[in-house]
Amino acid sequence: MSVVCPGGGMLVAGQEQDIRGGQFSSSESFVGELHGLNVWNYVLSSDEIQQLASSCGHLGNVMAWPDLLAGVTGHVQRINTSFCAG
Numbered sequence: 001m002s003v004v005c006p007g008g009g010m011l012v013a014g015q016e017q018d019i020r021g022g023q024f025s026s027s028e029s030f031v032g033e034l035h036g037l038n039v040w041n042y043v044l045s046s047d048e049i050q051q052l053a054s055s056c057g058h059l060g061n062v063m064a065w066p067d068l069l070a071g072v073t074g075h076v077q078r079i080n081t082s083f084c085a086g
């Protein structure tokens with residue numbers, strides 16, 4: 001199945017939005033730790049996912065973790081970790 005997403009959208013992680021980019025509710029927010037979120041424009045195989053989970057330095061070809069970090073807003077605490085630090 002192939003689905004084309006129109007441009008000009010936004011990616012929201014950690015919140016459920018009732019309208020595009022807004023009407024967030026704290027009761028519907030993600031509480032936890034998130035690391036290495038990447039987006040690819042194709043479906044990853046099970047083997048690729050397993051490889052990604054056990055190694056570092058992979059970047060999605062649509063959106064990569066450093067791109068997401070640059071746009072972090074809201075009540076987010078950034079924690080320095082040695083996980084995938086090099």
Ligand SMILES: [Ca+2]
Nearest residue numbers: 016017018028
């Ligand atoms: Ca809602």
